[in-house]
Amino acid sequence: MTFFDDKIAQIRGELKTEARQKEMQASLTQELVNKGIAEGELTVDQQIFTFHSIALAEDAIWMSVPTDFDEMNPEMVTLKYPSSHRPQLILTDDSSKFNVTFLVTNNEMKPGEMSNFTYAMLSAVRSMQPNTVFLSDGIKELSNQEIGYLEMLTPALDGTIYNLLFFAVWNKKIVQTSINCMEEDMALWQKFAHGMMETFTVKEE
Template identity: 30%
Template sequence: MSFHDEQIQALLNQVEQAQKPKDIRSGPVLIGDESYEFVERAFFEDKLTMYLPATFEEMPVALQKIKYPYEQRPEIVLSNEPGTVNLTLNRVDQKLQDEWVQRLTSGMKAMLQKMQPANVFYGEQLEEVNGKSIGYFDFKSPALDEPVYHNLFYFELEGETVMGSFNCPYRQYADWRDIVVQVIRSIRTVQEEEEPSV
């Protein structure tokens, strides 16, 4: 194969990669070198659903204790098989209303910036998702072996606060960043769907 043929093949590969589905609800999605099938999963007595990789499993407690060494670990810790890509969900006994979500998100970001000035912060967003306000922000933090990419998100469920987090090695940040936003946008709470119409 000549150099010219190799260039054409590389270009064709790029086009093929760009055409692969990137919508988590429409079939397998290639993230890095791995194909993920996303399925709708339910949490908190089926009051919350969201699309997550079918292969994500509950992280073993022994591994949770290492990754989250403090006593107040998240209620739900899901991860890929090696435990390098994680999503957590935690209900907090703190009252929250939809209109307070923006303030909570900005306040949590400001607190983290103050406590951990080495973190590099990116965007902060407030979105209306299926009738619910969800605030989120993302950042890069230093770690012992390699930097970590995080996305923290907040919303109200039954009048209380739900805090979610996603993290992966920073080298995989470009592969996961848009996917995580899609996961956040797939959040649906049962309370909105079951409200009686007036």
Template identity: 25%
Template sequence: MEYMDDKIIDAMNAYKKEEHGSITTGIYIKEELVEFQTISLYDGKVEIKIPTTFEDMPQKHAEMKYPNQQRPQIIKTNATGDVNFTFNLLDADFATEQVIEARNRFSDLIKQVQPSGVFYEKGEEEISNTLLGWFDFKSHAVGGKLYNIMYCTPVDGKLLQGVFNCKYEDAKLWKTVMLQMLREIRLFEGECTKSEGV
């Protein structure tokens, strides 16, 4: 009987993954259906899909998690604060042909700052007639090990830098989700500011 129960559970899980296997239909993460919504950033110049339950990290939590004065401009987080999406629009001239070099420089910089980090893949995605470069790595923080994906892409001639992080043990659950999110980013040209435009 126990064997049959396991078979039924496996079949139900396979069905759930088939039915909800993308950020369009929702994705099961830890047995919970995570649905996504499109948010608009930087006066409508960036659109990205994030989980519907994620909100702006409260200022006091942001100051604790990112004590550096140069903390991210925008931080979207879950209720427990252990899965985060951050965004920075840097006031630097930036174009598609600079993406790979910038991605590699960010990677090298983090290797210098965190020599104990473990680096995995580097990749590129074509989005909105330009290029997005990303890499992922494991870092060490006060609360334990973190899994991170950092990426960059040009937005209206400026440099958008984004970072995703979660607990390292959840890396496999979130990596494919995050890569789907990166592929779905939409960029729009026009006058652009550093303020959030959600």
């Protein structure tokens, strides 16, 4: 069996030339990735990636993630997320290089406040981590509600982390989801991250 990170590494090796990168970017559109993730299977450079929809919270919040992913083991959680305010759910591949995290906060949000909250978070990140490079941000409607998102590159001790961070509301509480990897692996994972975000669904009680 080929592990998720091995598939990514093989594709990364194929993308070392600028011409090959342009070829993949032209052929592997975000629309194609979104469709493959929603349908449960996507083939990239003869590597097959499969996805399934899982419940992130109480059978009420769902999102498609790679079938290779499982909950991170407690020892690795303590190492990678030492803060007591760590996410409630951390899904990862066998190498722990690619992660999906999920947190229901205690903070409430009223209707119409998503834009202000998202850009307040952007300002907070910029203030606390001034070396962060923001790639994109915005507000979109998914599952009949507004989703705010920030996409960034953040310096860390062992390199630079790519992170797609997005926010929603469930039972008036702010929920926060992060899809991240190391910068060197983001060429494909970035497209996967946006495709997974597109499947994010909230079922209000």
